[in-house]
Amino acid sequence: MGLSASQARLLTITARKSDCEYESMRLSHQKIALSRDMDIISAEYQDAINQTNLVYDFYGNNSQVNPLTYNLLMSPSALNDYIPTTITDKGGRVVLNPALARAAKAAGIPQEGMDGLPSSDVRNVFIDGLVANDVITQMRGDNIKKTTYNQLAGVGSTDMVNINTAECSYSELIKMLSNVSFDLTDIATPQTFNGNQGHSLELYDDGSKYQGSVDKITMADLLTGNFSIRGLGQHQGDGDRMFKSWEILVDTVGSSTFWSSMFEGVSSILDTGDSYTQAALEYAQKKVMESVECLGQRDDSGGGNVDYSNFAYWEQMKAHSFMGIHTGNNSAVKVQNKVDQNTDKYVGIVYIENSAREDEGSYKDGYGLNISSMAKAYLTYFAQYMQGIGESEYHVEKLYEQSNFVDDMFTFNYVTDVDTSGDNLLVAGFYDALFNQICLNGWTENENIDDKEYLEEMLKTGAMYMSTLADDGFYYQGNYSTNTYVKEVTDEKLVAQAEAKYNREKQKINAKENILDMKMKNLDTEISALTTEYDTVKSVISKNIEKTFKRYNA
Numbered sequence: 001m002g003l004s005a006s007q008a009r010l011l012t013i014t015a016r017k018s019d020c021e022y023e024s025m026r027l028s029h030q031k032i033a034l035s036r037d038m039d040i041i042s043a044e045y046q047d048a049i050n051q052t053n054l055v056y057d058f059y060g061n062n063s064q065v066n067p068l069t070y071n072l073l074m075s076p077s078a079l080n081d082y083i084p085t086t087i088t089d090k091g092g093r094v095v096l097n098p099a100l101a102r103a104a105k106a107a108g109i110p111q112e113g114m115d116g117l118p119s120s121d122v123r124n125v126f127i128d129g130l131v132a133n134d135v136i137t138q139m140r141g142d143n144i145k146k147t148t149y150n151q152l153a154g155v156g157s158t159d160m161v162n163i164n165t166a167e168c169s170y171s172e173l174i175k176m177l178s179n180v181s182f183d184l185t186d187i188a189t190p191q192t193f194n195g196n197q198g199h200s201l202e203l204y205d206d207g208s209k210y211q212g213s214v215d216k217i218t219m220a221d222l223l224t225g226n227f228s229i230r231g232l233g234q235h236q237g238d239g240d241r242m243f244k245s246w247e248i249l250v251d252t253v254g255s256s257t258f259w260s261s262m263f264e265g266v267s268s269i270l271d272t273g274d275s276y277t278q279a280a281l282e283y284a285q286k287k288v289m290e291s292v293e294c295l296g297q298r299d300d301s302g303g304g305n306v307d308y309s310n311f312a313y314w315e316q317m318k319a320h321s322f323m324g325i326h327t328g329n330n331s332a333v334k335v336q337n338k339v340d341q342n343t344d345k346y347v348g349i350v351y352i353e354n355s356a357r358e359d360e361g362s363y364k365d366g367y368g369l370n371i372s373s374m375a376k377a378y379l380t381y382f383a384q385y386m387q388g389i390g391e392s393e394y395h396v397e398k399l400y401e402q403s404n405f406v407d408d409m410f411t412f413n414y415v416t417d418v419d420t421s422g423d424n425l426l427v428a429g430f431y432d433a434l435f436n437q438i439c440l441n442g443w444t445e446n447e448n449i450d451d452k453e454y455l456e457e458m459l460k461t462g463a464m465y466m467s468t469l470a471d472d473g474f475y476y477q478g479n480y481s482t483n484t485y486v487k488e489v490t491d492e493k494l495v496a497q498a499e500a501k502y503n504r505e506k507q508k509i510n511a512k513e514n515i516l517d518m519k520m521k522n523l524d525t526e527i528s529a530l531t532t533e534y535d536t537v538k539s540v541i542s543k544n545i546e547k548t549f550k551r552y553n554a
Helices: 003-050 070-074 098-106 120-132 138-146 170-179 219-224 245-254 257-270 275-292 332-345 371-387 424-441 452-461 492-551
Strands: 052-056 086-088 094-096 165-168 200-205 227-235 311-317 320-322 325-328 349-354 363-370 412-415 443-445 465-469 475-478 486-490
Touching: 003 492, 052 452, 070 086, 086 424, 086 452, 094 098, 094 424, 098 120, 098 443, 120 138, 120 424, 138 424, 165 170, 170 219, 170 257, 170 412, 200 245, 219 257, 219 371, 227 245, 227 332, 227 371, 245 275, 245 349, 245 363, 257 275, 257 371, 257 412, 275 371, 311 332, 332 349, 332 363, 363 371, 424 465
Parallel strands: 094 443, 311 349
Antiparallel strands: 052 486, 086 094, 086 465, 165 412, 200 227, 227 363, 320 325, 349 363, 465 475
């Protein structure tokens, strides 16, 4: 190779080698950049793992965990046991959303609070403000205003319920109970059982079949009248009893909606909210149901054990016979007469079992229950518990004439003008406690407080606190971590999203690194080859120069 050509080749190799080394350096910088990207997504993933949510677990067993929200804390429900947990600022003022703030303004409550608690009139204006701002319904607001304003709710007392009560006699109570009506259709009309028309239950009034509407009987009617359920049930013979009529008749009456309607109707008037009264109502209900329910195990195939222990009267009518010879079973008329003779004499089930031979075909048993006596027994059991079961002069026996039913000598406490059904009383107590806290501690409006993420951020950073009712009946401010029902848990959804993003981005970075590694490896190979060729060409040039100098003796 000529010297000039060698020099040209050497320059070309040098230039290409420089290009390759530059490209290798550029690729190396790209790998460094990918490493930085990997560090960033790793940091994001780690941050996500450390992210937590605040949840509310009232029962403390993870059975019903809910996201912590302002509405959950400040709206009455079973989840917060109808006790408000207020969000407060550093100064202890209650943080209100716009709707609650407008109600506080309407009631004229200063933002700095009051020196004491105002009158019930101010509380009622506050309730009207809740209605006007769609926090509660008009019906609920009206019911709350009928309750006595509880100034001690959350201010020295954990008892949130405070209602209007008055006293009345038994006769006065009967007048109130004229508004409690029942539908006796399910037990006072002939019915078909097992495809058999032989079973019938009908309503009687003072011994005669009732001619009026069976769905408009009131509790007052029962207490002042003499109503009973009477009927016949047909056994099946032919060698095998398909079912026992006592099971069907007793079970039908015992499972009627009449009983729950009676209990709920009376409770709506007598349930004053205290635990002792509620226990008395539960006791009276239990005693009534024990005497009207079917105790035997119902079995339509003919099995099961007859249990007559809760029957007030039971008789097995013997079949007719003449000189030891069986002459036929008892007629339905005779069985019905037995029922009629005994139903009003007893407080509880009267059952007449018709004895007959199975080869004589079908025959009928009788059933009777004086529901007027049972209604009187219900109120008597209540009065007995209120006086003390062992000390009361009132008692209920199986025989009507041996019983001493409640009378005008007993004084009933009743709720005045308040719907005590459902959670109405608890809701009233909730808003009384909230009203008291707003009046005593003041309030501040925050339009963002309904946002879950915002609330969590404020609580975690210590910008806001939670005030909780303590055992001594007062509210105390504290960090969210001190609240028994609030837990800080890992945000599993955010972690899952971050993990998916991390894996996705990691795969992209790995793919790019593999491409860069392959390119850099090719460049390293080329640089190595160029270096070898460079050394060869340089050696050729050196030898050519040496030969030239020797030729001319230079």
